[in-house]
Amino acid sequence: MFDLQDIRSQFPILDQKVNGKPLVYLDNAATSQKPVSVLESWNRYYSEINANVHRGIHTLSQLATEEMELSRRKIQKFINAKNDFEVIFTKGTTEGINLIAYSLTGLIKEGDEILISHLEHHSNIVPWQMLCERTGAQLKVIPIDENGVLQLDFLEENLNGRTKLVSVNHVSNALGVVNPIEKIIAEARRKSEAIIVIDGAQAVPHFKIDVQQLDCDFYVFSGHKMYAPMGTGILYGKEEILRKIQPFHGGGEMIAVCSFEKTTYADLPFKFEAGTPNVGGNIALGAAVDFMESIGREALQNHENALLDYAQKQLLQIEGLKIYGEKANRTGVASFNLEGVGISSDVGMILDKMGIAVRTGHHCTQPIMKHFDIVGTVRASFAVYNTFQEIDILVEGVKKAQRMLS
Template sequence: MQDIQTIRSLFPILQEKVNGQNLVYLDNAATSQKPLVVLETLQHYYQHFNANVHRGIHTLSQLATDAMEDARKKLQRFINAKHDYEVLFTKGTTEGINLVAYALTDILCKDDEIIISYLEHHSNIVPWQLLCQRTGAKLRVIPMTEEGVLQIDVLGEWLSEKTKLVSINQVSNALGVINPINEIIKKVRAQSNAWVLIDGAQSAPHFEIDVQAMDCDFFAFSGHKMYGPTGTGILYGKEAVLNQLNPFHGGGEMIDRCTFEKTTYAGLPFRFEAGTPNIAGNIALGAAVDFMNEIGVRNIGQHESKLLDYAQRQILEIEGLRIYGEKAARAGVLSFNLEGIGIASDVGMILDKLGIAVRTGHHCAQPIMEYFGIAGTVRISFAVYNTFEEIDRVIEGIRKAQKMLR
């Protein structure tokens, strides 16, 4: 991997000071910072060829169209999709999951079953609850252990012809626990005809993704967690599966022919991309993929793994501290609480005064917090630009918070 200081120099915001201190940004599971190449790509689009895509014969429209479709191809290669038209632009993981949930409304029947897990973000819970309310389907939840590990043995008992969808995150946003999705998908394929959706919001920034090898039917992730702009994301779907779904939104771009009597829809991917897309953001997401590929996704993951191991060793030396999911395989996240300190946000506020940005609260994963009997945790999450020296500053800050709050 490139020298860490060289990488850090590519992120202008890392030069900022917060409360008079050099910024330490460790809230990457919420959103990552953006390298200069992404920021410049956004500006370049608006300055040089701002136009709507797919609809114009004039030069600017053609330039914008080519740039956005080139970004789609980059994302196709990034996740190793078979076809570029299996890659749908969305606003993020949440919209991708909701797209599938809405499209299944006409497919599911009363008493059909959807399986999710205890480790899901709200965006992989609520859309399925709404779908069940619309259709009469039932939601089943894979339980977890005290270590945050899913008890996937229950799948052998649950999978049947009633199972229509299994939707699981690859990495828990709240705990960083890595779920055994390959094993889960193999079980699903062996025992049912259900579709499988993988929430890759917390894995795409850290792992090499191969949706063909994974054999998932859908894979959703967000651009803003992998150095791209907010309001960008991807839903991958197998061609044969996407062709069975009705559109999520109606409007321009997704039309083959529209009359007052009947409307027919465009082919993939445009049938699911109604309206003017986030053109600049989608192009810049392609630039973020280029950035990750230049460093090497595997190199990024290895660097973050070293940071996580170092942080865990150092933080466990603090008396009265609990890491949730401590012994589970994890990626990118360390989630903890200090004994005797009831509100995690108090720790976060003290760290903020020291220029350290972390996340506190339930992390949009309230069932996990309720399982542990807590309101929330302090979450440290890593990216390619983080350093061991920053971890040392965090450890010092946690110790200071502990003394102040006891």
């Protein structure tokens, strides 16, 4: 049974006041709060079993290794990867995408084409631009319409034998638009031999992911948006391509044999995990998976969809308020502006005085803002612990901001 009060009780940070008002935390697309079980998992590692992993025969090292590898297997099951060694620990989505872009350098050449979309976070734009600069490849962009919906007819003319990589996000961080990645992947498989990368940073917190069913080559996401600590993330890659590409970082842990003449790389997943990992964070990422599974992915998704539906209906009753992507299939995000209010940060500061935390600005998606001819938006984003009463408080806060700024 979905018990919202019980869920909220697991997040002690939500009990505090900000500027004398109860905290209403609606900046979950930037980072989610952490439940007690995740905090305790992180603390237990440093309090009881702090040791480096994979390198020691002593008891603490063995315990730390067992705990981190258990977390890897939890994540394997969570995303339905075929093998646990296809799950690579990273610092987050940005590092995962950069790892792929660097490691593919030898497989991309001049004249090749890389396809991304107009809805991407800068982290899924800049690494590919850098790869194009290194190799002479060309970057192509799937356009969007007035609702932020990808125009997939672009694929008919622009997916071909020259297309070597397709990288799109599953869900837009700026608008919450859910992209039809199943169609994109199927079309890419039909018309090219492109490597397919999916940025799942904004999808994994909201609904179930099955990487085998999706048939993508890579799927990347961050822990801190799904109730885990910052500095954690996952790169899923199909075994075949992980064995083919070169590692991103060199050093300890990722070698099998090292000499001055030649180094042989370690087997998967360690080939891509050079150096001491964020052991406590990686273990706590497994605890975050346990937390989400304890609620149930369907129950979590249903609650968050209901929050978004309610928020959109209530916000649109405010005269002069525009929601970007209003008519698109969305999850988790209401991104809006008020007519006559030029700077979204002004709205954000007024809301903060009322204890309401939202994100303002361009959300690291300047091409999206340029498409809508705006500088930025106010973004309210939802998690499983948010309530309908908090949305009512948000709406009243936006009304107050409108009165003060118009």
